[in-house]
Amino acid sequence: MALKLTDSKLPDVKTTIFTEMSLLAQQENAVNLSQGFPDYQADENLLKHLGDFAKQGYNQYAPLSGIKELREEISRKFSLQHHTDYHPDSEVNITAGATQGIFTIISAFVQKEDEVIIFEPAYDCYEPAVILNGGIVKNLKMLYPDYQIDWEKVKNLVSGKTKMIIINNPNNPSGKILKQKDIDELISLVKNTDIIILSDEVYESITFDEKPHLTLAKYPDLKERTFVVGSFGKLLHITGWKIGYVCAPSDLMAEFRKVHQFNVFCVNTPAQFAISKYLQNIEDFKSVSTFFQIKRDYLKNALKETPFHLLDCEGTYFLSANFGAISDKQDKDFCYWLTQQHKVATIPFSAFYKDKNDEKVIRFCFAKKQETLDTAIEQLLKIKS
Template identity: 60%
Template sequence: MVHLPSSKLPNVGTTIFTQMTQLANQHQAINLSQGFPDFLPDSGLLSSVDHFIKKGFNQYAPLGGMIPLKEAIATKIEKSHQTDYHPDSEITVTAGGTQAIFTAIATFIQKEDEVIIFEPAYDCYEPTVELFGGIVKRFEMKAPDYSIDWNVVKGLITEKTKMIILNNPNNPSGKVFKENDIQELIKIVKDTSILILSDEVYENITFDGREHLSICRYPELKERSLLIASFGKLFHVTGWKVGYCAAPKALTDEFRKVHQFNVFCVNTPVQLALAEYMKNEEHYIHLSQFFQEKRDFLRKGLSNTSFGILDCEGTYFQALTYDKISDKNDFEFATELTIRHKVASVPFSAFYKNRLNENVIRLCFAKKQETLEQALEFLAKV
């Protein structure tokens, strides 16, 4: 019998998203756990992919991505954030946001390097850092406001700090960075060599007139940052797995050294279709309004229940407390909610290393109106 080598990720199992989706499927529950839309993307975008497939664009794309798409990305960033990235040397098309994050960490993190993350955190950050021998240091943002004490963050900085990973707007809390947060971050990294990995896949989904303050708007941050974004969130096509990394040339050159051996390139006809579709900015500038209507509908429906509704400043996730309903921990409650009440959610403790339980769950509202209506009907009976 062959003895397997020791695991590089001994404490990692099946993700909570997969667990809750499987549970939802098993019990025929409405799946508000995993973050994907249950409605179709624009038929014009679908037709465009079909067009480029039939026109014969079915072979390898260039390493950095198709030029028309990189130019469209550069134009979008310039219009949104008034800053320039060179399409050919500073923008790399990736197989989704998660691949871009993995590649960035793989590129720059070496053994004993320290990486600061903010919890609740997207679940790919820490395992990837550990794969490459890095050490994760955490700041815990807590309910109900998930604010950041930057003095505490400053105390986490050592001579070994190589990278700070940000997620703005934050999944799962829905928290959006304010100007003060950015200015405090600038102070912390000034006169250091610390890199910033800025996960901004929900950049176009902010609410109540809030502006997304991208890391690239600030020259002192842009020069040290890798900005990650995703077309899956922008155009409701999470299964296409297309995103990008924008970074200064020196960082991009290193990023692409790893990227070429990770995936090399990304789906050619889809890239061309996205480039064509992005020529009309009307296809994405109203995304916040689109999702705010869904957020507001869900929040209004929940206002008549015993759930506590936390602030949601961005993303398409709503955080709820259930203190008045149950004294179970959040995993037990989310399981019961799925089995007994037919609505699947995600427990917030899954986003913390120490499984911090504050009796908070997350619902995804990137769903059809009838899906949300049925979910509210079930939740009203909890």
């Protein structure tokens, strides 16, 4: 007799749009600018370090918090980049990618009926984690074309049940970054509350046009209640290694580790040693922004010759565009059409809204080799309004 499954904990969750579009790209032999990962090799020195440490026998369990050498490098990185300090022993923890860190933070603090504020368009891992832990999601839309936070609406969402606010800065998919006025509003909003902030800052080192990344860790009134989540996948072009980190005050980190130890307990050991050794030779992380700005500008300038209306991209490695001058299709249908007819796969913005809000906007990933971008551009330039 077949097992009957009745009450799914995530009844509305299906295959992610990222998997769906990548599969379609493969089927159509299309250029995949949908899923957010590089198609070029990481630094050879980093790859050599990985092999060296594996051969040297660093292949067994690492400490729960991560190896000390890597935690110290993360602490140094925050001091160099942001002039703020996290103690490597009690305030830094290595995770199996940023997503695992985010899930663990939510699991450690969100209880039944707790409310969590999420800003849309939002990356798709936040809401399921809240629901699985019995929480209630309060969505607030940041709308086309500016994708700014309406802080008056945020204030109206806050209640005595608000446990957490999730920030994604720089924002995926919109490419927008928080400004000082946003920080000031957030400080005012959480003052004299017990609200915890989860700040997803995986694209922290990818901001453009000399615009600064304002990490919440810089502001004492926010730092005391904030988890900052980072990703070496984004920083070092190694998304498949699944190595991330979280930083938080020691009292919050103690609760995080209670859950972390029963989730993954520890993270890939030789990869931690490899990243740690690699970071020891880096004093300035600005080269990452420069690297991606060249790619952003290249794609941006090429797409200006198409009917797409480009959105402002202040950070991340995603450039988004409105296709209203090309088609009146729904955004997902347009993405299918673009993949099948012009052999370029992208992601529809509706996938980042709970109600599938359709603004006729799609997202291109430009973390790709030059030849990949050239092939995509060649196809996109054929599109007529």
